[in-house]
Amino acid sequence: DTGVSQDPRHKITKRGQNVTFRCDPISEHNRLYWYRQTLGQGPEFLTYFQNEAQLEKSRLLSDRFSAERPKGSFSTLEIQRTEQGDSAMYLCASSLGVTGDSNEQFFGPGTRLTVL
Amino acid sequence: AQTVTQSQPEMSVQEAETVTLSCTYDTSENNYYLFWYKQPPSRQMILVIRQEAYKQQNATENRFSVNFQKAAKSFSLKISDSQLGDTAMYFCAFLYNFNKFYFGSGTKLNVKP
Numbered sequence: 716d717t718g719v720s721q722d723p724r725h726k727i728t729k730r731g732q733n734v735t736f737r738c739d740p741i742s743e744h745n746r747l748y749w750y751r752q753t754l755g756q757g758p759e760f761l762t763y764f765q766n767e768a769q770l771e772k773s774r775l776l777s778d779r780f781s782a783e784r785p786k787g788s789f790s791t792l793e794i795q796r797t798e799q800g801d802s803a804m805y806l807c808a809s810s811l812g813v814t815g816d817s818n819e820q821f822f823g824p825g826t827r828l829t830v831l
Numbered sequence: 832a833q834t835v836t837q838s839q840p841e842m843s844v845q846e847a848e849t850v851t852l853s854c855t856y857d858t859s860e861n862n863y864y865l866f867w868y869k870q871p872p873s874r875q876m877i878l879v880i881r882q883e884a885y886k887q888q889n890a891t892e893n894r895f896s897v898n899f900q901k902a903a904k905s906f907s908l909k910i911s912d913s914q915l916g917d918t919a920m921y922f923c924a925f926l927y928n929f930n931k932f933y934f935g936s937g938t939k940l941n942v943k944p
Contacts, residue, residue, distance in 0.1 A: 756936050
């Protein structure tokens, strides 16, 4: 296991279409996070999972967004009826835990979404 | 609400010199973690250094060290002997309630040969 992977790396879609992104965390990591990063900004928290349980969602995550982590391993982030404002880099990160050395978040390469 | 502010959008430093990146944060919490992450161009974010708020000793990792001033809510990153490979975006991050990370807007560091 070489790190967090995300698929696809790039996605171009037309406004109104649905898109789904996948994240595969480091295998033993319990925590999985989704962030959105727009150009020139830092990542903004969207949601996170502890194993398969989604514990918190940001208000940035509108009803058009849904995330799952069905077996506590990989996660998917779906955006329905995409809008141009959804264009951003979507980052996934995972961590072993939340305290001490275990709270280091390991980031994936991101999925860059462009909504035309 | 927790906020993280990086007031230097862009900085430059000559190779082998020292540079300090600033970060301030606002919180009413007493127990938290602070991080500096590095995002090289078109590459993944990686952890540079981490500081636990209850530890008074400033963290160091080789050429990287922090100046953590809890009362002032300041967390600056010093890079000594800058190398070309240090060219990247640097993000200061705050871990609140062991759940949520808040990131600053980043500082673009350019190391010149």
